[in-house]
Each structure stands twice: as structure tokens, then as C-alpha cells.
Amino acid sequence: GDQVPIRIGVQVAGTSGWELSALEHDPQKAVRSFTVAAQPLANAEAGKIALQSGAVDMIVSDWIWVSRMRASGADLTFYPYSTTSGALTVPGDSPIKSIADLKGKRLGIAGGELDKNWLLLKALAKKEGVDLEASVEKVFGAPPLIDQQLKLGRIDAALNYWHFAARLEARGYRQIIDGKGILQGLGITEPVANIGYVFKQGWANAHKQAVNDFLHAVENAKKQLCSEDQTWRNVIPMLKANDHATQDKLRQRYCSGIVQAGGKAGQQAAERIYRLLRELSGNRLTGEAAALQPGTFWTLD
Amino acid sequence: MNRLQKFFPVLSLAAFFAIWQGLAFSLNSTLLPSPLMVLGVFWLELISGQLTYHLGATLVRLIVSFTIAMLLGSAIGLALGRLKKLDAFFDNWLVIFLNIPALVTIILCYVWFGLNEASAILAVVINKLPNVVVTVREGARALDQDLLDMARCYRMSRLNTLQHVIWPQLHPFLMSATRSGLALIWKIILIVELLGRNNGVGFQLHLYFQLFDVASILAYSIAFVIVIQGIEYTILKPLDKKSQRWRR
Amino acid sequence: MNRLQKFFPVLSLAAFFAIWQGLAFSLNSTLLPSPLMVLGVFWLELISGQLTYHLGATLVRLIVSFTIAMLLGSAIGLALGRLKKLDAFFDNWLVIFLNIPALVTIILCYVWFGLNEASAILAVVINKLPNVVVTVREGARALDQDLLDMARCYRMSRLNTLQHVIWPQLHPFLMSATRSGLALIWKIILIVELLGRNNGVGFQLHLYFQLFDVASILAYSIAFVIVIQGIEYTILKPLDKKSQRWRR
Amino acid sequence: MTDIRIDIREKVFPAVGQAAAHAAIQDFHLTLHSGEFVCLVGPSGCGKTTLLNIVAGLDRDYRGEIRIGRQQALPKIGYIFQNPRLLPWRTVRQNIELVLQESSAGNTVDFLLEAMRLTRFQHVYPERLSLGMSRRVAIIRAFAIDPELLLMDEPFVSLDPPTARQVRELLLDLWRKRPHTVLFVTHDLREAIALADRLIFLSPSPMSVIGDIRVPIERHLRQDENEIEAFRRRLLDGAPHIKQLL
Amino acid sequence: MTDIRIDIREKVFPAVGQAAAHAAIQDFHLTLHSGEFVCLVGPSGCGKTTLLNIVAGLDRDYRGEIRIGRQQALPKIGYIFQNPRLLPWRTVRQNIELVLQESSAGNTVDFLLEAMRLTRFQHVYPERLSLGMSRRVAIIRAFAIDPELLLMDEPFVSLDPPTARQVRELLLDLWRKRPHTVLFVTHDLREAIALADRLIFLSPSPMSVIGDIRVPIERHLRQDENEIEAFRRRLLDGAPHIKQLL
Numbered sequence A: 001g002d003q004v005p006i007r008i009g010v011q012v013a014g015t016s017g018w019e020l021s022a023l024e025h026d027p028q029k030a031v032r033s034f035t036v037a038a039q040p041l042a043n044a045e046a047g048k049i050a051l052q053s054g055a056v057d058m059i060v061s062d063w064i065w066v067s068r069m070r071a072s073g074a075d076l077t078f079y080p081y082s083t084t085s086g087a088l089t090v091p092g093d094s095p096i097k098s099i100a101d102l103k104g105k106r107l108g109i110a111g112g113e114l115d116k117n118w119l120l121l122k123a124l125a126k127k128e129g130v131d132l133e134a135s136v137e138k139v140f141g142a143p144p145l146i147d148q149q150l151k152l153g154r155i156d157a158a159l160n161y162w163h164f165a166a167r168l169e170a171r172g173y174r175q176i177i178d179g180k181g182i183l184q185g186l187g188i189t190e191p192v193a194n195i196g197y198v199f200k201q202g203w204a205n206a207h208k209q210a211v212n213d214f215l216h217a218v219e220n221a222k223k224q225l226c227s228e229d230q231t232w233r234n235v236i237p238m239l240k241a242n243d244h245a246t247q248d249k250l251r252q253r254y255c256s257g258i259v260q261a262g263g264k265a266g267q268q269a270a271e272r273i274y275r276l277l278r279e280l281s282g283n284r285l286t287g288e289a290a291a292l293q294p295g296t297f298w299t300l301d
Numbered sequence B, C: 001m002n003r004l005q006k007f008f009p010v011l012s013l014a015a016f017f018a019i020w021q022g023l024a025f026s027l028n029s030t031l032l033p034s035p036l037m038v039l040g041v042f043w044l045e046l047i048s049g050q051l052t053y054h055l056g057a058t059l060v061r062l063i064v065s066f067t068i069a070m071l072l073g074s075a076i077g078l079a080l081g082r083l084k085k086l087d088a089f090f091d092n093w094l095v096i097f098l099n100i101p102a103l104v105t106i107i108l109c110y111v112w113f114g115l116n117e118a119s120a121i122l123a124v125v126i127n128k129l130p131n132v133v134v135t136v137r138e139g140a141r142a143l144d145q146d147l148l149d150m151a152r153c154y155r156m157s158r159l160n161t162l163q164h165v166i167w168p169q170l171h172p173f174l175m176s177a178t179r180s181g182l183a184l185i186w187k188i189i190l191i192v193e194l195l196g197r198n199n200g201v202g203f204q205l206h207l208y209f210q211l212f213d214v215a216s217i218l219a220y221s222i223a224f225v226i227v228i229q230g231i232e233y234t235i236l237k238p239l240d241k242k243s244q245r246w247r248r
Numbered sequence D, E: 001m002t003d004i005r006i007d008i009r010e011k012v013f014p015a016v017g018q019a020a021a022h023a024a025i026q027d028f029h030l031t032l033h034s035g036e037f038v039c040l041v042g043p044s045g046c047g048k049t050t051l052l053n054i055v056a057g058l059d060r061d062y063r064g065e066i067r068i069g070r071q072q073a074l075p076k077i078g079y080i081f082q083n084p085r086l087l088p089w090r091t092v093r094q095n096i097e098l099v100l101q102e103s104s105a106g107n108t109v110d111f112l113l114e115a116m117r118l119t120r121f122q123h124v125y126p127e128r129l130s131l132g133m134s135r136r137v138a139i140i141r142a143f144a145i146d147p148e149l150l151l152m153d154e155p156f157v158s159l160d161p162p163t164a165r166q167v168r169e170l171l172l173d174l175w176r177k178r179p180h181t182v183l184f185v186t187h188d189l190r191e192a193i194a195l196a197d198r199l200i201f202l203s204p205s206p207m208s209v210i211g212d213i214r215v216p217i218e219r220h221l222r223q224d225e226n227e228i229e230a231f232r233r234r235l236l237d238g239a240p241h242i243k244q245l246l
């Protein structure tokens, strides 16, 4: 029958472009129930605007925001995409070996005061008896600036998005802990997707078959990227990285973030994270709603 | 008629809010919260102390960078407007600095001078300065030569000439530089705070932007507008009035 | 001396690049690429067609929104400057619109009117308009009543009065609104493109910012500065000269 | 055009800031007959310019009325202001041509420029003129529109005697050819006598008419300096309230 | 102060755009003796204002030299410009006081305001004055600084005869009390004769001196209109190149 067009807002620097590229090269393309139109976007905020204004059907974002928006009446829903999240990185020869060593150091934080990783890192540190808020000199800034400041040695450690961390790692920097590690430290061991596809539920219900086919196809594409070198080679130009070490590191971190969607345990873990973040941010990140909004996660069936 | 005119400012504000309320009511969307909702958020942020803290941080930056940019810009603008040779030489630079994107100066300031307060203010000044220069330069070019000659002939001191002959003529230009300057600095400061500060209204706006919380964004915007209205009514309007009182 | 002055623009550009080269050489960091390196990037982007494509997109937006903002803003500014009552009423609105953060108007325009070219341009116009109004209003307040009376007494048509009596007096204000206006629009357009367009210099600058590619950022900035210099030399300077030629 | 009837009960400049309100004109009544040449003589600051502005319709903030016969439309007014009021960004010729309705008046403009000895300067901007030259341009501008009512506020100061004489003759020529009503302000009694049908003497402000005297010298005799001087002496020896003005 | 020696070989306003270059002054030589009252008489546009600007040091773009004795410092100059040049944003009094070096001159200012009948208007902004009143303020400003050299460019136009007479007397009073050199431009020959030690007649531009005539009437006789009229007639019947100016 007719193919349903799906317009996807793709951040130029993001990973969803890789998968869409893989889909594009897939020989099955012609027989699918959907077609994909990628819409380049400059940053995450542009995606949110594009989705709300109806310029795209899907973007990549996080579920806490989706829950918050649902609480205020928006009809958005989320499908898990990846567990890859930011990491705390220090120079290779840094004396910092653990969170406790951050005391008295300059810590660069991308994403601001309500950054999830920062909130959770503080909670973990507290558990270990360290008050990061008081003992660390915080430097907030845009991710590329934080990255640059670390390279220049103007800050001692950086809590930044995963691909900045991966690129640094390839250049000999050390990861102290990443988002997954922080969650584990806080007792949440189930893999919970950090980011995922976000779309309007009404729209998805109207095109259920196509949406689900698309989500399946993306999952396959992801697996291909990790298992088939030819597919991977196609996206290498999109990495904007010339050296093999960086390319490999990016692939490694990307592939380790693959999640299987759904599962009761995952949902429950998400509930716990939600409540944790709500408390840690004093409602500011999550909004007033006491619990994760029902329907936040889209289920494939 | 004159009686009624006194209430115009109040009436116009009422009209503004009425239109807003009407739109919000008819759209009924989280993307345009009603004035009352915004007021609620405003109030919560105010009593939590967040608003005062961040607004205060932004205002300190605004005042410092505005003062520097206006003083320096007026001096340079006056010099370029009066000295043809200086102008011929530096005109190119002016166009360059006027049109270097804010993003570029901000990034470079942060990268070269660190993510600190001084860089932030420097970045704002660099962005605002050329605008002041360009405006004051136009004013300086249009100065009345007859009056300047009079001042020279009567051996008025430089200071007196500046204060009593030149300044009043530049006044409309300075007022326009001030009004659009506050607005421009505000736009720049938001980017500056967004990219490299951990407080200030820009920082907050970015936060709420990430959350797409329009009500909070509007609450902070209104807080700033209120401050500027305060400056209007306590400083700029009286200045306007004083400077206009000699007109028939 | 006059001979030398002719070369001032060239000399000043040379000085600018010399200082830049010197700094780049002594710093020797990727954070300040040398002019030559930037030129190389510029050239590559140019022959790849990228530069022309994105710059073209930005310029179309610039021209359309600038034209609308200047025409509308001049008309409103003139009206507010001359009609005291209108001014008393709308003054508040002006302050509000002047100081609503660019971010807010951009988001609202996009969300309400869709992520399209018209919204982008509307957002720029809304941001620029109040600045033009404020500047022209100052000019309109300072108009020479004697000349206006003369025009009225001799029954000059409205059009003639506007063109030959009012416009020349507003000229310095319009020039300042134009120069600082191009620069302001440029700052706004970058945010507009960042948040909702998939082409334009703003889009590219952000991309290179993510990659921290300072050379490319500077290459795009320079491209824009060159365009504005072009406008300066082909339009603004001749206008300046024409409007100044009556002065002793 | 028919008669112009000026009735100003009161013209007060309102108080502003430190400056008190100022009553400039009070109970001022005057009828200008069609085609009459009327000179106004009064002390500096008495309200002459204020009056001309009211007659020209530039100032409507007064109690009273200006009636211009039964005519509906205002007459075409040429006003030579006390300062030249040229547009500095337009050349001499452009300044004049701007106020002309039809462009066909080129002939007259050429003629007037020549008569004022400004042909050589017609393409010059006003800032490059002397004050007397600027005043002559303002005079041409007023003459060129062929006015029905001519308001002249000390038009011939800053002109040297030969030029002033010539302009006076030109004015009378034009006036004889196509009679229009003239309201002429001057401090020069000799000039007033040489030109006017009637002399109106004015009190210090608040201004009112304190003397309305017809000049009895026939026009063809006015070339004679002695005739004018004789009448001037008579005025000087006349009523003391007028004498104190002179 | 010693003599002022004016030697201007050439003053040319350069061509700009359509306007041709204009030679305003050529081979102009004049010595003003200390404390002398010199009147300049010449046709409109001949270059009188240009000359005063050069003497005042406002225009340095000419070939020639102004020498002021052996004195190093420029003398204190009071310049009554052809237009009043008041600062519109300062009141009458503030305009005057701005140019005074010491604030102790309050007495003189009060006296001058009274003499010019402007005391009532001292706190008024210039836009609320008549032109004649503004000119009087400009006159006060020049007198108040107690100048060593007084440049006056048609200072008394727009003044009614009684006021003009009074100001003339005031000027002569001040001049007698503390003699300063005066360079006075006027088109009114009677005024020139009544005031001057010497009359300088000027040619049309390019301006040069075409007559340098000492006024032979003793000062105490100059109240008499007839004396002045007689000398005037003599001038009118005199040399044709001067007569044509009058």
C-alpha cells in the first residue's frame, strides 16, 4: 500500500543520522510501510521547536522531558533509543581517580544546573560522604566550551555528553565514571534508556503500523552498524573524526548503549530515577507531577 | 483630554494584558500560558529567591557592561564624527566589529580569557560598543558648526563646550543608543550567560527552554521588562523631559 | 595629506590583518587561526558552494526582514515622535517589545506559525522593529519646527514635506538605525537559523561551534563582513556623501 | 480676494516650567482691505511675528478669529519669515521650486533670480550664502508663488541700500501688476512710509493697535526723499504715544 | 592692546560639487588702531562676515596674516554674530553666564539685562523670545565679557528705533569707559556715521577696501540728526565708486 512519510528531526552532530543513513542504504527500502525524510537541525532545542510546530514527526530527546510535557497536557510519547549518556572525564595523568578526588577541583559541567548526570553524580557523591556542591568549583558552560576548557587545562574534570567523552578517551583521557555507572552506584542496575524517539501519540496511533515498522527497522540498522563493517564505513564521514582511534571509540561507546525496549523492570527503574531526579532537582527538572506520567513510554505491539 | 492622557500608560498596559489573555484563552495551549499563569510562576520564582538571584546577576553584568560601552563608545563616536582622518582610518574596523557575530566574540572571549565574569562582560562590551560608536558618530557629524564656533570664539573650556554645547545636541542620539542599547545588551547577555555562566536570566531561560517551559520563560522576561520599565520611568523619561523642556 | 587619506581604508585593513597575523603567530594555537588559514578555509567553502548557499539563504532573510523593519519602523517612529498622545499610549508597548528576549519571540513565532521561512522573517522583524522605532522617534522629536511651519505655510504636499523637509532631518537617525540595524539583525538571524532553519550562516556557525572549528567560524564571519562592507561602499557611503554634500 | 478681518481677543503663551505665561496680544482688531499695503511698526518683542503666524494659520492657539471675506479656501500666502528658513540640503533654485505648484513658473524664477542678483548662485547650497543672500532667496520664494496675501517680517534687513531699494521697487512693481494684500513688518519708519498705504502702530506686549495712519503721499511722489522725511518729521512731532515708538 | 594689522592676500572658498570656487576676499589690507571704532560698509555678500570670522580666528583657511601688535596671546574677543547663536537649552541668563570666566560678573549682567529690558526674561529659554530679544541677549553676551576686541555683524537690526538708540548709547558708554577696538558691520549709513571713527567702504566680492574715510564730526555733536544727515549727503555726492554702494 502507500508508504507513510515520517519526518525526522536529526541533529547534525547526533547519532540518529547514522541509523537513518543505514536505513537509506538498506535494499528493503522500497517495500517498507514508511519513508523517511530527515530534517537537519542545529541543536536539541531546535528539535523541540520543530516537533511542537509540526514541522517534523519525530525527534530524539529524553523521557523526563516527555513526562513533564505530558503532565502539562502535551500528547508526547517516548520510545527508548540508547543508554549512552555523558561521562566524567579527566586528563590521563590527572591525580583524580575517584569522585572523592574532585574535592577542591574545577569541574566543568555541560548542560547546566539541572543536568541529569550532574544531579545524579551529586547524589552518588553524597552517598559516599562527599558534598560536591560545596567542595567543587563548578564551571557551567556550553558542551563544546567545556570540552575546550578541559583540553586547555583550565578545568580539572569535565562532565560532558558522551561523544565528547568518547573523543577525549581516544586521545588518552580517562573516564572516571559514566552515566550508567552513576546509576549503578545509586542502586539502579537495570539498563534504562537515556534518550529515545519522541513523537506525538495521536500521530503514532494514526500510523501505528508504520511507526512500529520504523522503530523495528531502526533497531536493525543499529545492530548492523555494530556488526557489519561495511554499514559502519558508510557513516564514518559523518563522524568528523579522521583518526581510527576516535572512530573506534565512538563506535564502541555507541554500540554499548543499545537497549532492548520495554520490560517491566526497565519501567520500574525509570520510575525510581524519576522520583530521584524530582527530589534532587526540587521539582525543577520534572515539574510538579509526583510520578512518571502514564503513557510516557510507547510500547511496540 | 489631558486628564485622560495621564492614564494612557495604565490603559495601554491593560490593553496589552487583555489582548494576551484573550489570545491565551482562545488558543488554550501550553505554548501561550495566560498572564495569570505566568504571574503565578513569577510569584513562585520570586518567593523562592531564584528570580532575584538570577535577575540580580544579570543586572550587575548589564550595568557594568552598559556603562563601559556607553562611555567608551561615546568618546570614540565623537572622535570619529569630528576627525575625518581618524574616521577614514577606523571606519573599516568599525564595520568589522559591528558585524562579527555575537557567537564568535563570545566564544573567543571565553576561550582566550576563561569562563569567568570578566570575559562575559568583555564579550558584551565588544558587542555593544560598535553600536554606540555608530550612533554617536552620526550625532557628532550633525553638530551645529555655528554653535561650536561661538564656543570657540568665546574661549569656552573643553569641558564646558562638551557639556553645554555638544552634549545637548548629542542627546537624542545618546537616548536612542541607550534605549536600543539596553535591549541589545540584554539579547547578548542572554547568549553570554547561556554559553558560559552558571547564573543570570540567560542561564535560567536556557534551562526553561530545554524544558520547553514557556510560562517560566515569560515570567523571567517580564521580570526583566519590569526592571527596564523602572529605568524608563525613574531615569530615562525624566532625562527626556529635562532635555526637552526648552522646546516651545 | 589628502592623497594619503585615500589609502586609509586599505591601510587600516592591512593593519587589522597584520595585528591578527601577529597575534596568531605568537599564540600559535588552533584557537586563533592565522588569517591565511582562515582564507584557506574560506576558499574551500567557497568552491564547494557551501558558503554561497548558506550565505545566500541568510542574506535573503536579512534583506527581506531589514526592509520590512525599516519601512514599518520609520513610519511608526515618525508617528510616535510627532503625535504625543499616540506616544503616551504605545510607549509601554515599545519598551515591552524592545525588551522581550529574542529567544521568546523566536520560539513563539516558530511554534505558532510553523517552522517556515515566514515565521523566521517575522521573528527577525519583531526583534528589529522596536529598535528602528526608538531611533526614528528620537529623530522625529528633534525635527525643526520652523522648517515644518514653512512647509505648511507654503502648502507643500505631504509627500514633498516628508521627502524634502522631514527625511533629510531624519537621515542621521536612519543611518544609525541602518548600520546598527544590519548588525542587530545579523545577531538575531543567527539565533533564528539556529533554532529553526536548516541552512544559513547561523546554522553553519553552530555546527562549527559544536566541532570547535574556529577557522571555519571565522571564515563564515568574514564572508558576512565582506558582504556588509560591500553594502557600505556601494550604498551607505554614497548615501552619506550625498546627504552631507550641502554642509560647508 | 476680499478683505481680511483680524479679531484677536487674546493670545497667551502658556507658562512652561520656570517661564511665566505671557500675554502677547490683547484685543487686537484690524481689517486689511483687498490689495492694501499695510505696514506694522512696533517695539521689539511686542508680538508682530506672533500676529503674522496667526494670520498665516501656523498658530491656532488663540482666542479670536481671522475672517477672509466670504471666501472658503484660505488665500495663497507668501510668508517671508524673520529668518530665511531655507532647506539647507536643497540648492537656491531647488528651494524656490519646491514651493511652486506648477513647474511652468521657471520664467518667473529666472527673472526673480536675476533681479536679486543671485543667478550665479542658483545651484549653490544655502550654507555657502551670506545671510543677506539667503534672505533674498526667501524673498524670491515668497514672490514666486504669486501670493494673494504677502506676509513680510522685516524682509529687507541685511540688505545694502542699493539692493534694498531695488527689491522695494520690485515688490511695488509686482504689487501694482497684480494687487495682493501685504502685511509688512519693519522698524525702519522711512521704509514704511515709502511703501505703505497705511501705517499701524503697535503697543508693547500685550500688543494692540495704538495708531492707524494713512500715508497721504501719492505713490509717484515717494521717490523723493524729502517728501518722506517731511512726513516722518510730522509723525515724530505728533501724538506722544506714537512718538515714543519712533 | 596695540594695533591690529589685517593682511589678507586671498580668501577662497574651494569648489564643492556643483558650486564653483568663490574668491571672497582679495588683497585686503587694513590697520585697526587700538581703541578705534571702525565701521564696515559694503554690499550684501561681499565678504564682511567672512572677514570677521578670519579676524576672530574661526577661519584659518586663507592666505595672509592677522597681526596683533607684539602681543602674544590673542585679545579677548566679543563677537556678535549675524544670527544670535544662543544655546536653545540654556536660559537667557545661563547663556550669558556660560561665557564669563569669573562668576563675579553678576553685577554687570544684571545691569546689562536691565539696560536691554530683558530682566523679566532672564530665566526664559531662547525659543520663547522674539528675534529682536535674542539679538539683545547676544549683545549682552558680547558686552559682558568686557572684550578687548569687539566684532559686531549688523548687531542692531530687528531692534525698534528707541531700543536701537539706547543700545548704541550703551555701546558708546562702555567703549568710552574702557576703550576697546570695535569692528562694526552695518548697512545703515546713518548708524555708521553716528558711531564710527572711520568708515571702511568695501567692494563687492572679491572684497577689498575701496574707501577709508575718517568721520570728521566731533562726538558730542553726533546727537544732532542734521549733522549726520549733512555728512551723509556729502558722502552721497562724493566719489562715484563709493556712492554706488549707498
Ligand SMILES: Nc1ncnc2c1ncn2[C@@H]1O[C@H](COP(=O)(O)OP(=O)(O)OP(=O)(O)O)[C@@H](O)[C@H]1O
Pocket (backbone or CB within 6 Å): B248, D013, D014, D022, D024, D043, D044, D045, D046, D047, D048, D049, D050, D051, D082, D205, E127, E128, E129, E130, E131, E132, E133, E158
Ligand atoms: N513660543 C513662545 N513661547 C512663549 N513666549 C513667546 C513665544 N514666542 C514669542 N513669545 C513672546 O511673545 C512676545 C512677542 O514675540 P514676537 O516674536 O511676536 O515679537 P516681535 O514683535 O516679532 O519682536 P521682534 O521685533 O523682536 O521680532 C515676546 O515677548 C516673546 O517673548
Ligand SMILES: Nc1ncnc2c1ncn2[C@@H]1O[C@H](COP(=O)(O)OP(=O)(O)OP(=O)(O)O)[C@@H](O)[C@H]1O
Pocket (backbone or CB within 6 Å): C248, D127, D128, D129, D130, D131, D132, D133, D158, E013, E014, E022, E024, E043, E044, E045, E046, E047, E048, E049, E050, E051, E082, E205
Ligand atoms: N562656507 C562658504 N562656502 C562657500 N562660499 C561662501 C561660504 N560662506 C560665504 N561664502 C560666499 O562668500 C561671499 C561672502 O560671504 P559673507 O557671508 O562674508 O558676506 P557678507 O558680506 O557678510 O554678506 P551679508 O551682508 O549678506 O551678510 C558670498 O558670496 C558667499 O556666497
Ligand SMILES: O=C([O-])O
Pocket (backbone or CB within 6 Å): B186, B187, B188, B190, B191, C101, C102, C103, C104, C191
Ligand atoms: O538572544 C536571546 O535573547 O536569546
Ligand SMILES: [Mg+2]
Pocket (backbone or CB within 6 Å): D048, D049, D050, D082, D153, E130, E131, E132
Ligand atoms: Mg519678530
Ligand SMILES: [Mg+2]
Pocket (backbone or CB within 6 Å): D130, D131, D132, E048, E049, E050, E082, E153
Ligand atoms: Mg554677513
